Amino acid sequence: MATTRVMAAATSTSCTLILKRPPSFHSVKRSLSFTPTLSRKLFTCRAIHRPEDVVSKEHGQPETLDYRVFFEDNSGKKVSPWHDIPLQLGDGVFNFVVEIPKESSAKMEVATDELYTPIKQDTKKGKLRYYPYNINWNYGLLPQTWEDPSHANSDVEGAFGDNDPVDVVEIGEKQRKIGEILKVKPLGALAMIDEGELDWKIIAISLDDPKASLVNDVEDVEKHFPGTLTAIRDWFRDYKIPDGKPANKFGLGNKAANKDYALKVITETNESWAKLVKRNIGAGELSLV
Template sequence: MYRNEKFNRWRRHPWHGLHARIDDAPEDIVQVYVEMLPTDVVKYELDKSSGFLVVDRPQRTTSSPPALYGFIPRTYCAEEVARRCPGVTEADGDPLDICVYSERHINRADIVLNARVVGGIQMIDGGEADDKIIAILEGDNIWGDAQDIADLPPIKVERLQHYFATYKMVPGKEIDIKVDHVYGREEALKVIAAAEKDYWNHYGELHEQQRS
Protein backbone atom coordinates (compact mmCIF):
# COMPACT_ATOMS: atom_id res chain seq x y z
CA MET A 1 0.00 0.00 0.00
CA TYR A 2 2.76 2.43 0.88
CA ARG A 3 6.20 3.06 -0.56
CA ASN A 4 8.41 0.00 -0.09
CA GLU A 5 11.60 0.88 1.80
CA LYS A 6 14.00 -0.82 4.16
CA PHE A 7 12.71 -1.52 7.65
CA ASN A 8 13.32 1.27 10.13
CA ARG A 9 12.94 0.26 13.76
CA TRP A 10 12.22 3.85 14.79
CA ARG A 11 8.87 5.45 14.06
CA ARG A 12 9.19 7.79 11.11
CA HIS A 13 8.43 11.47 11.40
CA PRO A 14 4.98 11.94 9.78
CA TRP A 15 6.07 15.10 7.97
CA HIS A 16 9.62 14.22 6.87
CA GLY A 17 9.66 10.42 6.98
CA LEU A 18 6.56 9.67 4.91
CA HIS A 19 5.97 10.45 1.24
CA ALA A 20 3.39 12.59 -0.52
CA ARG A 21 3.23 10.20 -3.44
CA ILE A 22 2.77 6.46 -3.74
CA ASP A 23 4.77 4.35 -6.19
CA ASP A 24 2.89 3.62 -9.46
CA ALA A 25 -0.25 5.45 -8.29
CA PRO A 26 -2.02 8.12 -10.38
CA GLU A 27 -0.89 11.70 -9.79
CA ASP A 28 -4.09 12.59 -7.96
CA ILE A 29 -3.53 9.99 -5.22
CA VAL A 30 -1.62 11.27 -2.18
CA GLN A 31 -0.77 10.02 1.27
CA VAL A 32 -2.36 11.89 4.15
CA TYR A 33 -1.42 12.08 7.81
CA VAL A 34 -4.63 12.62 9.81
CA GLU A 35 -4.49 15.03 12.75
CA MET A 36 -8.19 15.63 13.46
CA LEU A 37 -11.54 13.89 13.12
CA PRO A 38 -15.02 15.33 12.50
CA THR A 39 -15.82 14.57 16.16
CA ASP A 40 -12.93 16.63 17.58
CA VAL A 41 -13.64 19.87 19.43
CA VAL A 42 -10.03 20.00 20.57
CA LYS A 43 -7.52 21.10 17.93
CA TYR A 44 -4.71 18.59 17.55
CA GLU A 45 -1.58 19.39 15.57
CA LEU A 46 1.68 17.70 14.71
CA ASP A 47 4.61 18.88 16.81
CA LYS A 48 7.15 19.54 14.09
CA SER A 49 10.18 18.83 16.27
CA SER A 50 9.17 15.50 17.80
CA GLY A 51 6.68 14.18 15.23
CA PHE A 52 4.10 13.49 17.95
CA LEU A 53 0.49 14.61 17.75
CA VAL A 54 -0.15 17.17 20.49
CA VAL A 55 -3.03 19.23 21.82
CA ASP A 56 -2.84 22.67 20.23
CA ARG A 57 -5.88 24.17 21.93
CA PRO A 58 -9.47 23.35 22.88
CA GLN A 59 -11.80 24.92 20.34
CA ARG A 60 -13.52 28.00 21.79
CA THR A 61 -16.71 27.33 19.83
CA THR A 62 -18.69 24.16 19.13
CA SER A 63 -17.22 24.02 15.62
CA SER A 64 -15.62 20.76 14.50
CA PRO A 65 -14.13 19.87 11.09
CA PRO A 66 -16.68 18.34 8.70
CA ALA A 67 -14.08 15.94 7.27
CA LEU A 68 -10.87 14.21 8.28
CA TYR A 69 -8.25 16.95 8.59
CA GLY A 70 -4.50 16.59 8.26
CA PHE A 71 -1.63 17.29 5.89
CA ILE A 72 0.30 15.88 2.95
CA PRO A 73 3.81 14.72 3.99
CA ARG A 74 6.88 16.41 2.51
CA THR A 75 4.95 19.54 1.55
CA TYR A 76 5.51 23.06 2.85
CA CYS A 77 3.64 26.28 2.20
CA ALA A 78 6.09 29.07 1.39
CA GLU A 79 7.07 31.13 -1.66
CA GLU A 80 5.80 28.82 -4.43
CA VAL A 81 2.42 28.33 -2.78
CA ALA A 82 2.09 32.07 -2.15
CA ARG A 83 2.70 32.75 -5.85
CA ARG A 84 -0.44 30.80 -6.70
CA CYS A 85 -2.56 33.00 -4.44
CA PRO A 86 -3.19 36.49 -5.91
CA GLY A 87 -2.73 39.40 -3.55
CA VAL A 88 -0.46 37.72 -0.99
CA THR A 89 3.32 37.50 -0.68
CA GLU A 90 3.63 34.86 2.05
CA ALA A 91 2.21 31.48 3.00
CA ASP A 92 1.60 30.11 6.48
CA GLY A 93 4.83 28.09 6.79
CA ASP A 94 3.17 24.74 7.55
CA PRO A 95 2.70 21.48 5.66
CA LEU A 96 -0.12 21.65 3.10
CA ASP A 97 -3.49 20.98 4.76
CA ILE A 98 -5.93 18.47 3.33
CA CYS A 99 -9.50 17.48 4.19
CA VAL A 100 -10.63 13.96 3.32
CA TYR A 101 -14.22 12.77 3.06
CA SER A 102 -15.06 9.19 4.00
CA GLU A 103 -18.47 7.50 4.04
CA ARG A 104 -17.35 5.20 6.85
CA HIS A 105 -16.45 6.79 10.16
CA ILE A 106 -12.75 6.70 10.95
CA ASN A 107 -12.57 7.03 14.71
CA ARG A 108 -8.91 7.70 15.39
CA ALA A 109 -6.31 10.22 14.29
CA ASP A 110 -2.52 9.80 14.06
CA ILE A 111 -2.99 7.49 11.07
CA VAL A 112 -1.98 7.51 7.39
CA LEU A 113 -4.37 6.96 4.50
CA ASN A 114 -4.49 7.27 0.72
CA ALA A 115 -6.80 9.88 -0.79
CA ARG A 116 -7.81 11.11 -4.25
CA VAL A 117 -7.51 14.87 -4.72
CA VAL A 118 -10.63 16.52 -6.19
CA GLY A 119 -10.13 20.23 -5.48
CA GLY A 120 -9.34 22.79 -2.83
CA ILE A 121 -10.16 26.06 -1.09
CA GLN A 122 -7.86 29.04 -1.49
CA MET A 123 -7.86 30.23 2.10
CA ILE A 124 -6.14 33.50 3.05
CA ASP A 125 -5.56 33.80 6.79
CA GLY A 126 -4.19 37.09 8.04
CA GLY A 127 -2.81 37.89 4.60
CA GLU A 128 -1.05 34.50 4.25
CA ALA A 129 -1.87 31.70 1.81
CA ASP A 130 -3.24 28.70 3.71
CA ASP A 131 -4.79 26.43 1.07
CA LYS A 132 -6.99 23.51 2.06
CA ILE A 133 -6.91 20.60 -0.40
CA ILE A 134 -10.13 18.57 -0.66
CA ALA A 135 -9.98 14.83 -1.26
CA ILE A 136 -11.92 11.60 -0.84
CA LEU A 137 -10.72 8.36 0.75
CA GLU A 138 -9.36 6.06 -1.92
CA GLY A 139 -11.73 3.16 -2.48
CA ASP A 140 -14.59 4.80 -0.60
CA ASN A 141 -17.88 3.06 -1.40
CA ILE A 142 -19.89 6.28 -1.67
CA TRP A 143 -17.43 8.99 -2.75
CA GLY A 144 -14.86 6.76 -4.43
CA ASP A 145 -15.92 7.64 -8.00
CA ALA A 146 -15.50 11.40 -7.48
CA GLN A 147 -12.85 12.82 -9.79
CA ASP A 148 -13.33 16.58 -9.38
CA ILE A 149 -14.89 19.05 -6.99
CA ALA A 150 -18.09 19.18 -9.09
CA ASP A 151 -18.67 15.50 -8.28
CA LEU A 152 -19.29 16.35 -4.61
CA PRO A 153 -22.57 17.85 -3.37
CA PRO A 154 -22.07 21.64 -2.96
CA ILE A 155 -22.94 21.39 0.74
CA LYS A 156 -19.74 19.40 1.35
CA VAL A 157 -17.61 22.34 0.24
CA GLU A 158 -19.87 24.92 1.91
CA ARG A 159 -19.40 23.22 5.27
CA LEU A 160 -15.64 23.28 4.87
CA GLN A 161 -15.76 26.96 3.95
CA HIS A 162 -17.91 27.72 6.98
CA TYR A 163 -15.63 25.76 9.30
CA PHE A 164 -12.45 27.50 8.19
CA ALA A 165 -14.15 30.91 8.13
CA THR A 166 -15.33 30.57 11.74
CA TYR A 167 -13.11 28.16 13.71
CA LYS A 168 -10.88 30.96 14.99
CA MET A 169 -13.71 33.29 15.91
CA VAL A 170 -13.69 34.98 19.31
CA PRO A 171 -16.74 37.04 20.36
CA GLY A 172 -16.06 40.74 19.97
CA LYS A 173 -12.91 40.30 17.87
CA GLU A 174 -12.46 40.60 14.12
CA ILE A 175 -10.75 37.83 12.16
CA ASP A 176 -9.17 38.23 8.75
CA ILE A 177 -9.96 34.98 6.92
CA LYS A 178 -11.12 34.59 3.32
CA VAL A 179 -12.38 31.29 1.91
CA ASP A 180 -14.24 32.53 -1.16
CA HIS A 181 -12.30 30.86 -3.96
CA VAL A 182 -12.91 27.13 -4.55
CA TYR A 183 -10.93 25.34 -7.26
CA GLY A 184 -10.98 21.95 -8.95
CA ARG A 185 -8.65 19.01 -9.35
CA GLU A 186 -6.17 20.53 -11.82
CA GLU A 187 -5.49 23.62 -9.73
CA ALA A 188 -5.29 21.48 -6.58
CA LEU A 189 -2.56 19.35 -8.18
CA LYS A 190 -0.64 22.51 -9.06
CA VAL A 191 -0.90 23.75 -5.46
CA ILE A 192 0.40 20.38 -4.21
CA ALA A 193 3.30 20.52 -6.68
CA ALA A 194 4.12 24.04 -5.48
CA ALA A 195 4.07 22.85 -1.86
CA GLU A 196 6.35 19.93 -2.74
CA LYS A 197 8.77 22.35 -4.39
CA ASP A 198 8.67 24.62 -1.32
CA TYR A 199 9.42 21.59 0.85
CA TRP A 200 12.50 20.61 -1.15
CA ASN A 201 13.68 24.21 -1.29
CA HIS A 202 13.51 24.50 2.49
CA TYR A 203 14.04 20.95 3.77
CA GLY A 204 15.64 19.00 0.94
CA GLU A 205 19.00 19.17 2.68
CA LEU A 206 17.65 16.87 5.40
CA HIS A 207 17.28 14.08 2.86
CA GLU A 208 20.57 14.87 1.12
CA GLN A 209 22.34 14.47 4.46
CA GLN A 210 20.74 11.05 4.94
CA ARG A 211 21.97 9.87 1.54
CA SER A 212 25.56 10.99 2.17
Protein backbone atom coordinates in the same frame (compact mmCIF):
# COMPACT_ATOMS: atom_id res chain seq x y z
CA MET B 1 0.10 3.41 25.69
CA ALA B 2 -2.11 2.64 22.71
CA THR B 3 -0.81 1.31 19.39
CA THR B 4 -2.55 1.68 16.03
CA ARG B 5 -1.30 0.04 12.84
CA VAL B 6 -1.79 2.20 9.79
CA MET B 7 -0.92 1.53 6.17
CA ALA B 8 1.66 3.68 4.41
CA ALA B 9 3.21 3.63 0.97
CA ALA B 10 4.85 0.76 -0.85
CA THR B 11 8.58 0.85 -1.47
CA SER B 12 8.19 2.15 -5.01
CA THR B 13 6.41 5.31 -3.93
CA SER B 14 7.80 8.63 -5.13
CA CYS B 15 6.74 12.25 -5.37
CA THR B 16 7.23 14.18 -8.61
CA LEU B 17 8.43 17.77 -8.71
CA ILE B 18 8.26 20.24 -11.60
CA LEU B 19 11.38 22.39 -11.79
CA LYS B 20 11.98 25.71 -13.57
CA ARG B 21 15.68 24.93 -13.87
CA PRO B 22 17.82 21.81 -13.42
CA PRO B 23 18.64 21.17 -9.75
CA SER B 24 21.99 20.39 -8.26
CA PHE B 25 22.20 16.69 -7.53
CA HIS B 26 25.44 16.83 -5.52
CA SER B 27 24.29 18.20 -2.18
CA VAL B 28 21.08 16.34 -1.44
CA LYS B 29 20.37 16.16 2.28
CA ARG B 30 18.69 13.62 4.60
CA SER B 31 16.16 11.22 3.02
CA LEU B 32 16.08 12.30 -0.62
CA SER B 33 17.34 10.82 -3.87
CA PHE B 34 16.73 12.63 -7.14
CA THR B 35 16.31 11.11 -10.58
CA PRO B 36 16.17 13.64 -13.43
CA THR B 37 13.77 13.19 -16.31
CA LEU B 38 15.06 15.75 -18.76
CA SER B 39 12.33 15.47 -21.39
CA ARG B 40 9.69 16.59 -18.91
CA LYS B 41 11.99 18.60 -16.61
CA LEU B 42 10.90 16.46 -13.69
CA PHE B 43 12.73 14.70 -10.94
CA THR B 44 11.58 12.31 -8.28
CA CYS B 45 12.10 12.49 -4.52
CA ARG B 46 11.92 9.34 -2.44
CA ALA B 47 11.93 8.97 1.33
CA ILE B 48 14.34 6.48 2.86
CA HIS B 49 11.54 5.34 5.14
CA ARG B 50 9.11 3.64 2.78
CA PRO B 51 7.73 0.91 5.04
CA GLU B 52 4.71 -1.08 3.98
CA ASP B 53 3.23 -0.32 7.36
CA VAL B 54 3.86 2.19 10.12
CA VAL B 55 2.96 2.04 13.79
CA SER B 56 1.60 5.12 15.52
CA LYS B 57 2.09 5.17 19.28
CA GLU B 58 0.45 7.41 21.84
CA HIS B 59 2.61 8.85 24.60
CA GLY B 60 0.87 10.44 27.57
CA GLN B 61 -2.83 10.95 28.11
CA PRO B 62 -5.05 12.60 25.47
CA GLU B 63 -6.03 16.19 26.16
CA THR B 64 -2.93 16.89 28.24
CA LEU B 65 0.10 19.04 27.45
CA ASP B 66 2.35 15.97 27.34
CA TYR B 67 0.28 13.98 24.84
CA ARG B 68 2.08 13.01 21.62
CA VAL B 69 1.47 10.55 18.79
CA PHE B 70 4.79 9.30 17.44
CA PHE B 71 5.36 7.16 14.35
CA GLU B 72 7.71 4.17 14.08
CA ASP B 73 8.77 1.89 11.24
CA ASN B 74 8.98 -1.90 11.43
CA SER B 75 12.36 -1.77 13.14
CA GLY B 76 11.07 0.46 15.94
CA LYS B 77 12.87 3.53 14.60
CA LYS B 78 10.97 6.79 14.95
CA VAL B 79 10.01 8.43 11.68
CA SER B 80 8.47 11.78 10.88
CA PRO B 81 4.91 11.85 9.52
CA TRP B 82 5.86 15.07 7.75
CA HIS B 83 9.23 14.15 6.24
CA ASP B 84 9.45 10.35 6.09
CA ILE B 85 6.08 9.25 4.74
CA PRO B 86 6.07 9.56 0.96
CA LEU B 87 3.67 12.01 -0.63
CA GLN B 88 2.64 10.32 -3.84
CA LEU B 89 1.57 6.77 -4.59
CA GLY B 90 1.12 7.29 -8.34
CA ASP B 91 -2.01 7.49 -10.50
CA GLY B 92 -3.16 10.63 -8.71
CA VAL B 93 -3.22 9.00 -5.27
CA PHE B 94 -1.53 10.56 -2.23
CA ASN B 95 -0.84 9.72 1.41
CA PHE B 96 -2.81 11.75 3.95
CA VAL B 97 -1.98 11.82 7.68
CA VAL B 98 -5.01 12.35 9.92
CA GLU B 99 -4.48 14.90 12.68
CA ILE B 100 -8.10 15.65 13.64
CA PRO B 101 -10.89 13.06 13.30
CA LYS B 102 -14.24 14.32 12.08
CA GLU B 103 -16.81 15.23 14.75
CA SER B 104 -14.11 16.22 17.26
CA SER B 105 -12.90 19.60 18.49
CA ALA B 106 -9.39 19.17 19.96
CA LYS B 107 -7.03 21.15 17.71
CA MET B 108 -4.40 18.52 16.94
CA GLU B 109 -1.41 19.20 14.68
CA VAL B 110 1.99 17.91 13.68
CA ALA B 111 4.59 19.55 15.89
CA THR B 112 6.82 20.92 13.14
CA ASP B 113 9.38 22.23 15.67
CA GLU B 114 9.86 18.95 17.60
CA LEU B 115 12.10 15.98 16.75
CA TYR B 116 10.27 13.46 14.55
CA THR B 117 7.36 15.94 14.32
CA PRO B 118 4.81 13.98 16.39
CA ILE B 119 1.16 14.94 16.51
CA LYS B 120 0.19 16.96 19.59
CA GLN B 121 -2.65 19.21 20.71
CA ASP B 122 -2.02 22.85 19.88
CA THR B 123 -1.68 25.31 22.74
CA LYS B 124 -2.10 29.02 23.31
CA LYS B 125 -0.65 30.73 26.38
CA GLY B 126 0.02 27.32 27.88
CA LYS B 127 -3.54 26.06 27.48
CA LEU B 128 -4.84 23.37 25.16
CA ARG B 129 -6.72 24.65 22.14
CA TYR B 130 -10.13 23.49 20.96
CA TYR B 131 -12.30 24.54 18.06
CA PRO B 132 -15.49 26.29 19.22
CA TYR B 133 -17.46 23.48 17.58
CA ASN B 134 -16.70 20.09 16.04
CA ILE B 135 -15.04 19.87 12.66
CA ASN B 136 -17.26 17.91 10.29
CA TRP B 137 -14.53 16.23 8.20
CA ASN B 138 -11.32 14.36 8.79
CA TYR B 139 -8.50 16.89 8.78
CA GLY B 140 -4.75 16.57 8.48
CA LEU B 141 -1.74 17.04 6.24
CA LEU B 142 -0.03 15.96 3.05
CA PRO B 143 3.46 14.72 3.95
CA GLN B 144 6.46 16.15 2.12
CA THR B 145 4.75 19.48 1.43
CA TRP B 146 5.49 22.91 2.85
CA GLU B 147 3.95 26.35 2.40
CA ASP B 148 6.98 28.60 2.06
CA PRO B 149 6.60 31.78 4.17
CA SER B 150 9.09 33.58 1.90
CA HIS B 151 7.04 32.93 -1.25
CA ALA B 152 4.31 35.37 -2.30
CA ASN B 153 1.60 33.67 -4.34
CA SER B 154 0.60 35.92 -7.23
CA ASP B 155 -2.66 33.98 -7.71
CA VAL B 156 -3.82 34.67 -4.16
CA GLU B 157 -3.35 38.37 -3.41
CA GLY B 158 0.40 37.95 -3.01
CA ALA B 159 -0.12 36.10 0.28
CA PHE B 160 2.88 34.30 1.77
CA GLY B 161 2.82 30.66 2.90
CA ASP B 162 1.98 29.80 6.51
CA ASN B 163 5.16 27.75 7.21
CA ASP B 164 3.24 24.47 7.60
CA PRO B 165 2.54 21.34 5.56
CA VAL B 166 -0.48 21.53 3.26
CA ASP B 167 -3.81 20.80 4.96
CA VAL B 168 -6.32 18.25 3.73
CA VAL B 169 -10.07 18.12 4.34
CA GLU B 170 -11.17 14.52 3.75
CA ILE B 171 -14.91 14.35 3.05
CA GLY B 172 -15.55 10.60 3.40
CA GLU B 173 -18.27 9.22 5.65
CA LYS B 174 -16.06 7.39 8.18
CA GLN B 175 -14.52 8.97 11.26
CA ARG B 176 -10.78 8.22 11.23
CA LYS B 177 -8.21 8.04 14.02
CA ILE B 178 -5.41 10.40 14.97
CA GLY B 179 -2.28 9.22 13.18
CA GLU B 180 -4.11 7.11 10.61
CA ILE B 181 -2.62 7.25 7.11
CA LEU B 182 -5.11 7.17 4.26
CA LYS B 183 -4.76 6.87 0.51
CA VAL B 184 -6.69 9.81 -0.93
CA LYS B 185 -7.33 11.50 -4.24
CA PRO B 186 -7.50 15.31 -4.40
CA LEU B 187 -10.69 16.84 -5.77
CA GLY B 188 -10.18 20.59 -5.36
CA ALA B 189 -8.50 23.33 -3.35
CA LEU B 190 -9.58 26.30 -1.25
CA ALA B 191 -7.15 29.21 -0.90
CA MET B 192 -7.75 30.31 2.69
CA ILE B 193 -6.05 33.52 3.83
CA ASP B 194 -5.57 33.43 7.60
CA GLU B 195 -4.34 36.74 9.05
CA GLY B 196 -2.59 37.46 5.75
CA GLU B 197 -1.01 34.00 5.38
CA LEU B 198 -1.94 31.55 2.65
CA ASP B 199 -3.23 28.30 4.15
CA TRP B 200 -4.32 25.88 1.41
CA LYS B 201 -7.12 23.41 2.08
CA ILE B 202 -7.01 20.46 -0.30
CA ILE B 203 -10.42 18.79 -0.62
CA ALA B 204 -9.94 15.03 -0.94
CA ILE B 205 -11.63 11.68 -0.41
CA SER B 206 -10.22 8.39 0.86
CA LEU B 207 -10.09 5.65 -1.75
CA ASP B 208 -11.92 3.26 0.56
CA ASP B 209 -14.97 5.52 0.88
CA PRO B 210 -18.12 4.10 -0.77
CA LYS B 211 -18.48 7.21 -2.94
CA ALA B 212 -14.83 7.51 -3.93
CA SER B 213 -15.37 6.14 -7.43
CA LEU B 214 -18.08 8.74 -8.08
CA VAL B 215 -16.02 11.84 -7.36
CA ASN B 216 -13.00 12.82 -9.45
CA ASP B 217 -13.17 16.63 -9.58
CA VAL B 218 -14.72 19.56 -7.79
CA GLU B 219 -18.00 19.47 -9.74
CA ASP B 220 -18.49 15.84 -8.67
CA VAL B 221 -18.29 16.93 -5.03
CA GLU B 222 -21.22 19.27 -5.52
CA LYS B 223 -23.18 16.52 -7.26
CA HIS B 224 -22.59 13.68 -4.80
CA PHE B 225 -21.90 15.70 -1.63
CA PRO B 226 -24.24 18.67 -2.17
CA GLY B 227 -23.44 21.70 -0.04
CA THR B 228 -20.15 20.28 1.22
CA LEU B 229 -17.82 22.76 -0.51
CA THR B 230 -19.81 25.71 0.82
CA ALA B 231 -19.92 24.15 4.29
CA ILE B 232 -16.14 23.63 4.34
CA ARG B 233 -15.48 27.19 3.21
CA ASP B 234 -17.92 28.64 5.74
CA TRP B 235 -16.56 26.51 8.60
CA PHE B 236 -12.99 27.66 8.02
CA ARG B 237 -14.12 31.21 7.37
CA ASP B 238 -15.97 31.51 10.68
CA TYR B 239 -14.30 29.24 13.24
CA LYS B 240 -12.21 32.01 14.80
CA ILE B 241 -15.10 34.45 15.18
CA PRO B 242 -16.22 33.08 18.60
CA ASP B 243 -12.73 33.95 19.89
CA GLY B 244 -13.19 37.56 18.82
CA LYS B 245 -11.07 37.33 15.68
CA PRO B 246 -12.16 38.42 12.19
CA ALA B 247 -13.41 35.92 9.64
CA ASN B 248 -10.82 34.31 7.41
CA LYS B 249 -10.83 35.23 3.73
CA PHE B 250 -10.48 33.13 0.59
CA GLY B 251 -8.75 33.83 -2.69
CA LEU B 252 -9.50 32.48 -6.16
CA GLY B 253 -12.92 34.07 -6.28
CA ASN B 254 -13.98 32.66 -2.91
CA LYS B 255 -14.58 29.28 -4.57
CA ALA B 256 -12.90 25.88 -4.63
CA ALA B 257 -10.48 25.46 -7.52
CA ASN B 258 -10.61 22.26 -9.55
CA LYS B 259 -8.54 19.09 -9.26
CA ASP B 260 -5.88 20.24 -11.72
CA TYR B 261 -5.28 23.35 -9.67
CA ALA B 262 -5.12 21.28 -6.48
CA LEU B 263 -2.45 19.08 -8.09
CA LYS B 264 -0.54 22.22 -9.05
CA VAL B 265 -0.61 23.37 -5.42
CA ILE B 266 0.61 19.97 -4.24
CA THR B 267 3.44 19.92 -6.78
CA GLU B 268 4.63 23.43 -5.90
CA THR B 269 4.51 22.86 -2.14
CA ASN B 270 6.29 19.53 -2.57
CA GLU B 271 9.05 21.37 -4.41
CA SER B 272 9.24 23.90 -1.56
CA TRP B 273 9.55 21.06 0.95
CA ALA B 274 12.39 19.53 -1.08
CA LYS B 275 14.25 22.85 -1.00
CA LEU B 276 13.65 23.05 2.74
CA VAL B 277 15.10 19.64 3.57
CA LYS B 278 18.04 20.23 1.21
CA ARG B 279 18.76 23.39 3.26
CA ASN B 280 18.34 25.59 0.21
CA ILE B 281 15.91 27.59 2.37
CA GLY B 282 16.45 28.43 6.02
CA ALA B 283 14.46 26.15 8.33
CA GLY B 284 14.32 28.46 11.33
CA GLU B 285 12.82 26.50 14.24
CA LEU B 286 11.41 23.75 12.01
CA SER B 287 12.63 20.22 12.66
CA LEU B 288 13.98 18.44 9.59
CA VAL B 289 14.29 15.14 11.47
